[in-house]
Amino acid sequence: MSRSLAGDVIARAQQSPDAGALVLGGAGDQVVTYAELAKTADRIGAELAARYPDTRRPLALQAAKSPAAIATVLACMHAGRPLLLASTDLGPQLLADLVGRSGCQAVLGLADGALTHRPAPGGPGAAPLLPPDTSLLLTTSGSTGTPKLVPLGGDGVDAFTSWAGSAFSLAAGVRVLNFAPLNFDLTLLDIWATLRHGGTVVPVDHDRFVDPAYLLGLLAATRPHVVQAVPMFFRLLTESNAGSDFPSVRDVLLTGDHVHRSVRAGLSGLFPAARFHNVYGCTETNDSMLHTFTAGEAADRDVLPLGSPLPGVLVEVLAGGEVLRGAGTGELLVSTPFQSSGYLGESGAEEKFTVRGDRTWYRTGDVVARSGSGELALVGRTDLQVKVRGVRINPEEVERVLQSHEGVAEAAVVAVPHPAAGNALHAFVRRSDDAVTGLQLRSYCAAKVNRAAIPAAFHLMTDPLPIGPTGKVSRRLLMEKIE
Structure with a gap:
């Protein structure tokens, strides 16, 4: 106990x-x-x-x-x-x-x-x-x-x-x-x-x-x-800092969600003596993977890798019901010494927690891409995937494309039911450059994503995107802004 x-x-x-x-x-x-x-x-x-x-x-x-x-x-x-x-x-x-x-x-x-x-x-x-x-x-x-x-x-x-x-x-x-x-x-x-x-x-x-x-x-x-x-903390610091630094900090742990590259680029100025760590985990499993990175990598890479499993942790990628052995994309499964044995009083929990041999595996619901060298990077969530005109789309992938635009400070994409398309994507964007327009962002997405993944509407925001109690952007509150 x-x-x-x-x-x-x-x-x-x-x-x-x-x-x-x-x-x-x-x-x-x-x-x-x-x-x-x-x-x-x-x-x-x-x-x-x-x-x-x-x-x-x-x-x-x-x-x-x-x-x-x-x-x-x-x-x-x-x-x-x-x-x-x-x-x-x-x-x-x-x-x-x-x-x-x-x-x-x-x-x-x-x-x-x-x-x-x-x-x-x-x-x-x-x-x-x-x-x-x-x-x-x-x-x-x-x-x-x-x-x-x-x-x-x-x-x-x-x-x-x-x-x-x-x-x-x-x-x-x-x-x-x-x-x-x-x-x-x-x-x-x-x-x-x-x-x-x-x-x-x-x-x-x-x-x-x-x-x-x-x-x-x-x-x-x-x-x-x-x-x-979580990312919101580091965004608040990097956007508001007036040249202060904190040399006492020796370890900085980024966790909870993807941290925008523009935010990561400011970390070395805030914490000049720190090692930086990207931490991956779920409530059900606790921390599972860790990637330690340099200030240069923080500024240069669009998406940080998930890193190496912690001691005693096993990871697998499941694609089409089979364990993926090489490069590809699929759902991440983990088994950790720290995890829960299952949900309390939930029917269907066996779909998320599966036992093989003497290990219990947890289906995270996170979609990851594995490179030829075995490096894992987070792509999005299986439970956020939607169909737009018959094409399966992960809104988080569109978010990351928007966040890679140098004039964007924050971006979130939500799917709204649409009578003809099934769903329509709405992008909420807080700009770091007021000259950026919705038309420019549409053209930027068109060069990088499937046509069906181009948002149908761009909502340009001046205030930070609304957050929930864990510090992540609240898609529910964004949905309430759509008329």
């Missing part, structure tokens, strides 16, 4: 009680020590034990990042109590659905550092059969439907945080920026691996995570050594 992780954090509190576990505030002037974090976890653990003696039934936590929220997760890990981490952006109906499907006893929250308790909506239902080693319950984004529940086993969490500590030299005195919300799987590295190895977490304030002045000030004040974030 991730007791090794929790036990290691508590042992740190005993060995180095005054060491900083968390650094808070825009000026980095508020330090929570390991002793204080462990004391809060002990208090919360005692409260939960008295109120919910059945540690086999999960609880849900819906709270923004804070010392008390992190201590609550730690307390549940230490007690071997499964915990559903729910996004603060979930509405009441969706939260009730997830709580009911996971059989949670109650929904925990935080107010002024104290726990709040809400009964499970509709009362506690019949508890589903959790995998016996379940530590955390995460959810998928729900971008292609209702979010799925992803149980993560304690052994997998322990294995991943052990690897991350070794891979990025996490140790006492190492400061790691935490951009992701508490319910996001990225926190397994930037919060939990950091704490397990005695480092210091620098959490980004949830209410200010899109404020570039705050982010630049936080980096300057806290001088982190490791920075992991």
Whole structure:
């Protein structure tokens, strides 16, 4: 139940009680020590034990990042109590659905550092059969439907945080920026691996995570050594930076989605002493592949390769139902030591998680291209593919073409039902050059993509494209802009 992780954090509190576990505030002037974090976890653990003696039934936590929220997760890990981490952006109906499907006893929250308790909506239902080693319950984004529940086993969490500590030299005195919300799987590295190895977490304030002045000030004040974030974070920095650099940063991890080349080109100026890493993974599997790249490669390549599998990870490419042995394009399958055993309470999960021999493989839904040398590059998603005039199109491929235009800062493409064509593609583009027109972009696409993949409409934007809770562009919000 991730007791090794929790036990290691508590042992740190005993060995180095005054060491900083968390650094808070825009000026980095508020330090929570390991002793204080462990004391809060002990208090919360005692409260939960008295109120919910059945540690086999999960609880849900819906709270923004804070010392008390992190201590609550730690307390549940230490007690071997499964915990559903729910996004603060979930509405009441969706939260009730997830709580009911996971059989949670109650929904925990935080107010002024104290726990709040809400009964499970509709009362506690019949508890589903959790995998016996379940530590955390995460959810998928729900971008292609209702979010799925992803149980993560304690052994997998322990294995991943052990690897991350070794891979990025996490140790006492190492400061790691935490951009992701508490319910996001990225926190397994930037919060939990950091704490397990005695480092210091620098959490980004949830209410200010899109404020570039705050982010630049936080980096300057806290001088982190490791920075992991989704593309939006790096775009905000590169577009807003006025010549500042952060030489304390030695490792920069890009994850969550494709990072535009124009953004990557600015990374070496921001982080002159850093190694750069492209990290690939899914909520269901955690990180699977890693590619370390230079500043020159960051600026020159349109798409970065996914890299090499992590230790113990196997990858395959499936094309036409057969394993692809040479160059070609197909769906990526992975098998990792860190992955979930399957979705909780979902029918048809066996289509995504398949067992062969002693390994469980996960069908990622990501389409990749493999070169003759074996290098893998992400192409798009199988579940985003649409047909336009009978031709199968991946909108993400069109997005990447648009993003390669030197006058484009951001681009996203959505498919809208059309009575004649089946679907029509709409491109939303934020320009870096106001002289760029929709006609120019149409001509640019015509030279690079199939005729059916040329967007039917170009929406030229002045503001950044809308984002969802994980920092990725929200296609749902873009669809609402189409009249």
